[in-house]
Amino acid sequence: MTSGLSRELIALRAARELRSGQYVNLGIGLPTLVSNFIPEEMGVVLHSENGALGFGRIADEGEMDIDLVNASSQPLTLKPGAAFFDSALAFGMIRGGHVNVSVLGAYQVSEKGDLANWMVTDRRVGSIGGSMDLVSGAGSVIVVMEHTTRSGEYRIVSECTYPLTGRRVVNTIITSLAVIDITPKGLLLREVAPSVTVEDVQAATGPRLLLAEDLREMEL
Amino acid sequence: MTSGLSRELIALRAARELRSGQYVNLGIGLPTLVSNFIPEEMGVVLHSENGALGFGRIADEGEMDIDLVNASSQPLTLKPGAAFFDSALAFGMIRGGHVNVSVLGAYQVSEKGDLANWMVTDRRVGSIGGSMDLVSGAGSVIVVMEHTTRSGEYRIVSECTYPLTGRRVVNTIITSLAVIDITPKGLLLREVAPSVTVEDVQAATGPRLLLAEDLREMEL
Amino acid sequence: MDKVVSSPEEAVADIVNGSTIMFGGFGVAGIPFTLIKALYEKGTKGITAITNSPGGRLEDFDLSVLFRKRQISEVIASYPVYSGKVNAFEELYLKGEVGLELVPQGTFAERIRAGGAGIPGFYTPTGVGTVAEEGKEKRTFGGKEHLLELALRADFALVKAHKADRMGNLTYRMTARNFNPLMATAADITIAEVDEIVEVGELDPESVVTPGIYVNRIIKGEKYDVGFE
């Protein structure tokens, strides 16, 4: 079985899920990579919970400023039309339903859309950060992640075993192998990665997958 | 009996009650006059609930700007070090206990410190404005008013008959006749206006007055 | 992304009868006169108006014009009437033609902020022991009584700002700021009337007060030389 898409290609596929005019928050980790794949002309505005709207790609060596970072403390570049604000307004935007899409990493997603992304149980301590606010307030939640753990365990499961970030909050999962929607009937497989079969995806997924009528291979 | 101090002299006496370094809100009506009697060197910073800190006296004809007004919609002048903010922050300052002194007008004050200043019952409708927030949040509340109504009825009473702005909230009353503190024991007469006697003040006051040990004539 | 619309009429075109509308402004400052005029000309009826004051200080331009045309049926306000003068609101209120929910001003501001920030309710010490506590749940924190107050939201917010860029970032001018930035966050559709529209990139990102995420439509306001009373 193939290992599927690289992290960069997962980020690229996630960027394709965004629409013109949307305000989008990119979570810590893999999601921040998405900022590198959003075309200028797309008219997507990026939101960061540490108090910025309208930033661009991650900064190169020569343009770094310690006062201009994303939620992962990576150096940012600014786009025209940016704005800065405090953390209360940043989360007012999230909780108040103004952020259209939240792209988040995950440890586990359940078939009902439960998300676990802040703590692996055996570490005994984790960081919640802004993720509980994002899943509660954002218009839709896209999870980006490797389809399974490095040792091959399911990340898409019937019930999460790690502590939850939120219940019934995920809309779409974009992984190294597939694009899957969470629907009232269950997990709906919409796309498979190039050279990945439906059987590959099912073998790497805990619950049974439903197949979309227009199931197809990802265009990258 | 004398009619006592003019409105300007009441405002001047109230200004003397302020201390260096204080942040002070001036309510609508007579209190806004106080801004004309605060010496520059005093270091008092004026707060207005419509979103300004650090303004000066009321503007003259030639310097009026419709976008720069106090809570009474009177045109303001700005002092160096001013700041503008929205109404939520303006009231956060008040409710959060950051404003040291609130100077308010009144219809009635009770001997327990209850204040009625937003509605005369027979009008059937009144404007609460910021007064309920101010009496609840400000460090201390100074009421400035004529000692009695035009027809000679008490304004300082045992129990307010008009709708209340707050209960047990007034610290000091500065009127056309006197300066009176509200104390746990009752109304304490501290100062009388020039050419006004203690008897004059008592005759114009509902409840019995206690006399301060250092009772004296106002210096104006 | 260009949120500028070409006319006040277009900006208010989908404001239907029965809409709940927030109107920015305090006294004389920060009132969206052009949008009010457009709403007057459109004739929308049955409006619930959420506004610090229902007008009267500049009665040819402020909300008074909508009351005189019987367009507003309910008001949520903190400062509905002025001393020494009966405004158009008060005339209708005393005839029973307009309803009023009277709210202390700090509570009014905080309820709007809460509506925009996804906070459905909060506790405040303001108004305990007065008419403002009627019908409200009381709860003691730190030995002191507080009232439970609920968030306010609207279908539309009509706000007045100073400058806008085409993405909807707004700045304000002096005390014309007041309730406008709060209301901009608390409506399904926020329409901003501004003195000046600038290109994207011309506003200092540090000085933007209302980020564009809160703004749906922008119009350049007409110039009103209203003067003081």
Place this chain on the structure above:
Amino acid sequence: MDKVVSSPEEAVADIVNGSTIMFGGFGVAGIPFTLIKALYEKGTKGITAITNSPGGRLEDFDLSVLFRKRQISEVIASYPVYSGKVNAFEELYLKGEVGLELVPQGTFAERIRAGGAGIPGFYTPTGVGTVAEEGKEKRTFGGKEHLLELALRADFALVKAHKADRMGNLTYRMTARNFNPLMATAADITIAEVDEIVEVGELDPESVVTPGIYVNRIIKGEKYDVGFE
């Protein structure tokens, strides 16, 4: 009115053992390094630290230095640990030497804002159905469950701003703003460390983010060339 004090030592002189202290900053940006160093040198013990993160990204300058000297005994934070690296906080936490109250970040920000604004409690949808709801009162608004969250306040707030005038008006720089303006409102004594002190009148009143009413002391910060990890 001149709130500038002459040294970091003087600024923190009255911070006694057992104080509750808010520390501004997010990740690497907006951390009051100079004040943290002064507190380290003073040796104040038994601190309850209210901070988004207890440090670790810049461990020679951030709160890590206070953990290593065992000065902090309780932490209220949203982002206590980082992936891939064990910070000084986590070492002590796992040994049971430091306590932790873990709070979702938006709730953390809102609780501090509430503390500064005289709001003792509010309801939020964040955290329902997770460990964040443990021990909290639940209440349904609009058919959806919410949690009652309580205000946070501190004895001292140590914040980092960009410029200050002598009256305490503050501006910030880009994402170094974060929690600093909120914390400045929510402590009995707020101490601001800034890049530059200017004369009264030099800051644009429209661009002041923290008005001076919230600030008690100002020091000019040392220059830290911390770089990225």
